[in-house]
Amino acid sequence: MTRFNWTCESMDGNARAGTLHTAHGPVATPTFMPVGTVGTVKAMTMDAVRSTGAGIVLGNTYHLMLRPGAERVRQLGGLHKFMDWSGPILTDSGGFQVMSLGALRKLDQDGVTFKSHIDGSTHRLTPESSTDIQHALDATITMCFDECPALPAPPEIIAKSMRLSMRWAARSREAFVHREGYGQFGIVQGGTETDLRAESVKALTDIGFEGYAIGGLAVGEGQELMFATLDTTVPLMPQNAPRYLMGVGTPDDLLGSVMRGVDMFDCVMPTRAGRTARAYTERGTLNLRNARHAGDARPISPHCDCLACSRHSRAYLHHLFRANEILGPMLLTWHNIAYYQRLMRQIRQAILEGRLETLATQLRAEWAAEDWTEDEMPQPVIPPVP
Template sequence: MSKTGFTLHARDGTARCGVITTPRGEIRTPAFMPVGTAATVKGMLPESVRATGADILLGNTYHLMLRPGAERVARLGGLHRFMNWDRPILTDSGGFQVMSLSDLRKLTEEGVTFRSHIDGSKHMLSPETSMEIQRLLGSDIVMCFDECPALPADRARLEDSMRLSMRWAQRSRDAFGDRPGHMLFGIQQGGLEEDLRAESAAALRAIGFDGYAVGGLAVGEGQEAMFGVLDFAPGQLPEDQPRYLMGVGKPDDIVGAVKRGIDMMDCVLPSRSGRTGQAWTRRGPVAIKNARHADDPRPLDEDCTCPACRGYSRAYLHHVFRAGEMISGMLLTWHNLHYYQELMSGMRAAIAAGTFAEFEAAFHAMRAQGDIEPL
């Protein structure tokens, strides 16, 4: 085991499986992290999220600092106790949300001054304040503070942003200090440019982190461009430490990322889709609000063991969505998170067995069939 607590168990091509060890439990990789933005995975109880197979959740620094406030969470025993989740939590740095959600913001070398999207109050986030907020929250994996420009962006913008993020990475490392039992991840930037990504990776390696994220993707570039970057970016990062692709994604994005050497991912998609009537299945997405499901007594997926598929028909799910019932989003979110965790489990087993290529081919073949025919 390396000093970061990451043990690499098997490789199949560039795909990897292993375990990240933390004081609050093991994280099996490749891992998908459900997003608990405001200290909750929407529509789910923590024990329900765990029942889907999740080893770790993601919390959001920006949202939690604004409401209920990091100091309040700390007074109440930290984020784990506050949200009743006793396993590992990763918190993002807040940088992406500042850039994407705050209309009034000013970026300087020091950090970002912005106004809250909730009440317009003025706040400052810097590498130092982000580290302090994440310390107060008590997260197990802390992300360094960075800037994430939207794509497409010209090269000069990408260069300036990446180098600012690397200076902020050093400040984040210094402010994080020595916290046994907690990990700090650096974030690689550089857009779609291989040489800028290499420069960023070299800077991060020189600073030294417990894990490394591939940042600045899933921001509008499309899957082909994202995979193009993932063909080289993970290999620029240390082999013996976890690699985290931020904000991804759809099931085929996830399979393609794991194929290219990614160990961790997160995305709001399964829970957000669950609340809006989109189910993710082995055969691809299903829009449960469509009229074709109104009289269908079959489950979403007859081979799925989640509560939505074990106990309820497509007709019922269609009905509760059309009626606006709360249970609709709860059931479909559970199904989606269950499916995502089954996907991760299947990939871990395939990598360990050396059959990832067969797994990937079967995954795409099943999706190509599309949903079952209407009755």
């Protein structure tokens, strides 16, 4: 069996290129994890997800607890078999829903009682039950149960929340079943307060985890403050463990965070954008509902080999969205996940070659540029038909 660990292969400034070794295979980092909240990356088959080069996906404890239920997933062979994904899976603990479903939950020192958003039934999550559910799902990476307030919030509220999360982290660790190749991550909280983040890091490293996540960001504070928080938090985190920034974000968020030493990311942004006709490209974001695409025979991006770009035109995708055809969101989601994976490979290669600053300047200039002109648009990459 493979021991769960992360190895560093190269550094460029604070940015790190490495490999996460797990029971379900290795993952090259930096990495972006497509979000498969309920056992599916929305609008994608797992073959499509694999084709983008994704190495790890994310599921959610709260949602899978409600349906189909963790015990049913366990009886059916675990989440890997259930959703047709043999690679690593990270499961969020349900902690984000403590914030996002504030109107449907009651929090106390022991845990959280939720009123199901599906049928109104009552469900209880504690650090122990969240950890047990993730074990039943056979998550490669289990997240400790935590609570984070939306920002901005008064420092005293952030401090109270962080210290509760640290107590829950210790209980989550106690409940974790240690298996070869499996890991558990602690989650650093503390809002944008430097002293509280430092206190949180120390508490988690004293407990000891296989990896460390940064939670409670991208919840209303803005990119500048998020980056400032990373600047003071990341250097305090263990050097020999993977670092995961939860729920982030835009391509520029990913780039800036990697440059500050973060290794892992997840976000619903590329899949949600795909369902709403927005395409991420090397030249910024395109709205495929825009009338200017109605007669455009070009692909979304000439540099992309996804099915949307290699087989279809912008005009066709525009038509699908105008006609409310489900194929439109499917193709555009595929494209966006492919773009995020390609971006992470670019960034990783630049770290290995010691040229990340040069790449960052180039990427940001291209994101700010106009769309390709007809003369600039090279021939698309056409992969062979399998």
